[in-house]
Amino acid sequence: MQRLMIADSSDVVRKVGKRILSELGFLVAEAASxxxxxxxxxxxxxxxxxxxxxxxxxxxxxxxxxxxxxxxAVRIFYCVIEADLKTMMLGKRAGANDFLLKPFDRKILTSVFAGLAIAA
Structure with missing residues (x-):
């Protein structure tokens, strides 16, 4: 099982993300800060x-x-509220591999992460 961490200050986002991603086969950890x-x-x-x-x-x-x-080796997704080029470039320069738009739902998480869970 591949380990995945959600680092988000929102309890709701972490809880929903953990439920969906656990169902996809990830071992999900959470961090509030x-x-x-x-x-x-x-x-x-x-x-x-x-x-x-x-x-x-x-x-x-x-x-x-x-x-x-x-x-x-860690695949880092920078989670943004809108597709703002400046914010996304800051994330990319810091070392993010990819981006996710918030709010995300089951459909988005499944389409992005199902292949990663299988690849493990």
Whole structure:
């Protein structure tokens, strides 16, 4: 089972995302802050990380993950509220691989992550 972490300050987003992604076959961990995410990643690095762009320290979180041993192997999705080029470029420069638009739902998460769960 592939490990995935959702780093988002919203309890609802984490809860919904965890339920859907667990059903797709991921072992899902949650982090309510960038600091909590870094601490959890230092203990056990996930294969996939979803980072909310509006969370305090989101860009620094991505940079810290990339600096960890094996951090370059983590697939990082930067979760944005709108397709704002400036925000997306900041995420890309920090080290994000891809983007997710919020709010996401079962259809979006299934289309993006079903292939990743199977690839594990």
């Amino acid at each position: 960038a600091h909590e995410a870094v601490t959890r990643c230092q203990a056990e690095l996930p294969a996939v990380l979803i980072v909310d762009a509006t969370m305090d320290g989101a860009l620094e979180l991505i940079q810290q993950i990339r600096a960890m041993p094996d951090g370059k």
